[in-house]
Amino acid sequence: MAEPIQRDYLGADAVAGTELVAWRGRATGMVDTGRRGVLVGETKAEAMREMVGDGEMPDIGLGGRRSDYAFMSLCKEAYIVPRDPVEAVPADKLPRPVIFHDGRLVQRPTPLAALLAVAWFPVGFLLACVRIATGALIPMPWLRRAFGALGVRVAAERRGPRGVLFASCHRTLLDAIFLSVALGRPVATITYSVSRLSELLSPIRTVRLTRDRATDAATIRGLLDDGDLAICPEGTTCREPYLLRFSALFAELTDDIVPVATECRMSIFHGTTARGCKAMDPFYFFMNPFPEYTVTFLDKLPAELTCGGGGGKSSHDVANHVQKLIASTLSYECTNLTRKDKYRALAGNDGIVAVNTAKAK
Structure with missing residues (x-):
């Protein structure tokens, strides 16, 4: 390493x-x-x-x-x-972007921190099972208080409207679930890949995409006709304080777009992994003593900033604008890294030679 x-x-x-x-x-x-x-x-x-x-x-x-x-x-x-x-060297002074997204430990594994993590693991796993069972069995309007009683804090900034597409940044596999908890109602979400276990335990509807653009577009339009829909246009989770490149597909399908800035805090275990078993991500998140999710609903995009509705913006312009709004809210940086770029960097591929780390204003 x-x-x-x-x-x-x-x-x-x-x-x-x-x-x-x-x-x-x-x-x-x-x-x-x-x-x-x-x-x-x-x-x-x-x-x-x-x-x-x-x-x-x-x-x-x-x-x-x-x-x-x-x-x-x-x-x-x-x-x-x-x-x-x-003082640490700032990220924009490094010759290449640093992506450290492996392992489960949040803190540096000093002898004391490692001992505490090992001692907490069996207790944390049982607690995670109770929290996950609560999420699967308790009705959504009551779930926020139930999570609070179990030590999971859900902070919601404002409330989102109905019948819209929620475009959220992607911190863990639980983003859409906590977005639903913050709203107090289940919101369907789409994903490229989800384990059978995660799909079974999820309190919200999850729909798989096929990676065929026409088929996926038809699927998303059908879900929007049924009501709300939550998506994570980044396509992959990221631990660093920046956002990966947003997909522009969502901007072509509807003009009712609400950006959502999500942020999560963990003290012992990361709820994300790059090379490990993704099905265990929810368990590791809920194994933390007091995990926290903050969901901030931003203003719905005005008609003049959408593809239709008289705006006439390109889908890429809309995606970039949504990304900048979320980055500004979280004080994150926007990058030109895609999903594939990230995994190339994790694999040590030298193909990535530059990254745009300009601060979102």
């Missing part, structure tokens, strides 16, 4: 470090005590000799403790880095 970060974001030519033992492609947490072992003291100096070659001296050596003196003595210049906290 450390080597790609050093190479891609810091421009390192070579990286040496203490290796972890892997079993079937997964890290065990145990240290490899083979050829190099733990790189500290003389072993760190020996690893540097192997990288630079005999007779070569690196220009600068940076250390943070006495054990680093061994390899620092091999450098032309040596400096001890103070332990005072430093």
